[in-house]
Amino acid sequence: MVKELAIRTNGLTKQFDRHVAVNNVDLEIYAGEVYGLIGPNGAGKTTLIRMLAAAEEPTTGEIYINGDRLLRDQSNPTLKRRLGYLPDDYPLYEELTVWDYLDYFARLYRLREPRRTKRLHEVLELIQLGNKRNSLIATLSRGMKQRLSLARTVIHEPILLLLDEPVSGLDPIARMQFREIIKVLQEAGMTILISSHVLSDLAELCTSVGIMELGYLVESASLQQLYQRLARQQIVISTLGKQEELLAELKNNPCVQQWEIISVKNSVRVNFSGKQEDCADLLRSLIQANIPVSEFHCTQEDLETIFLKLGHKQAS
DSSP: OOEEEEEEEEEEEEEEEEEEEEEEEEEEEEEEEEEEEEOOOTSSSSHHHHTTTTTOOOSSEEEEEEEOOSSSSSOOHHHTTEEEEEETTTTEEEEEEEEHHHHHHHHHTTTTTTTHHHHHHHHHTTTGGGGGGSSSSSGGGGHHHHHHHHHHHHOOSEEEEEESSSTTTHHHHHHHHHHHOOOOOOOOTTTEEOOOOOOOHHHHHOOOEEETTTTTTEEEHHHHHHHHHOEEEEEEEEESOOHHHHHHHHHHHHHEEEEEGGGGGGGGEEESSSSSHHHHHHHHHHTTTTOOEEEEEEOOOOHHHHHHHHHHHHHO
């Protein structure tokens, strides 16, 4: 079965005076994906998301949402109603209660009774703020306010969710709660594009990632492909014996490319080019050489390391 494209852009470009914020971007995101957009400040992530949300007019290029062309004029209001957009600085009306705030937006999206009340209860349960429905927004914590902003963004059941830095400034528990909600929305069939500087969150959430640099989309691939292509395999090996004996054995293995000594645990972190079978062979050879191995842990470079590595490539 051929997967449908939720987002497709052709030559998408945005220029402000002489500054090109987004430069000739061809982006493809499949329906049902969680797509992470990463890059340094000023890379063009927010401008790209604003164009996808029809909040910014492209200078040139085209945007297609589920196969339909997205235009900023009044020609496709039904298509725009299928988008949910959460900017990174969206203000909340702090003098309203949680219920009244969501009810206000539900009415703006023309949700009628009895569907409107039912939907308000659904999103309050989703964001776990049912017990705060009569509380003033001013009394909520930052994490609660961010979850409420997300509830406002999905109140009309969009098919595509565009989130710009949604976990910025949140503590680890609030970020975890936010991640869980995103997972529920994905399971419900929503396509989600999310930009974030918290790469560990994206690595846990995303099916694919795009990396932006100076307005260009320099990388776009599934997370699995990115790891296979760019992440080095590493093995952490600890010994109860002499480190020199461990290093002497490692030098004999053709898959060991380089290593770094971790002095705290009498350990070595090895960059390893082999497959799983080669890892097993290495461990077997160490034991046969009477090296008292106390830890042998295979791992992979994380998304942050890949991103920094790609950034250095672009700069050089």
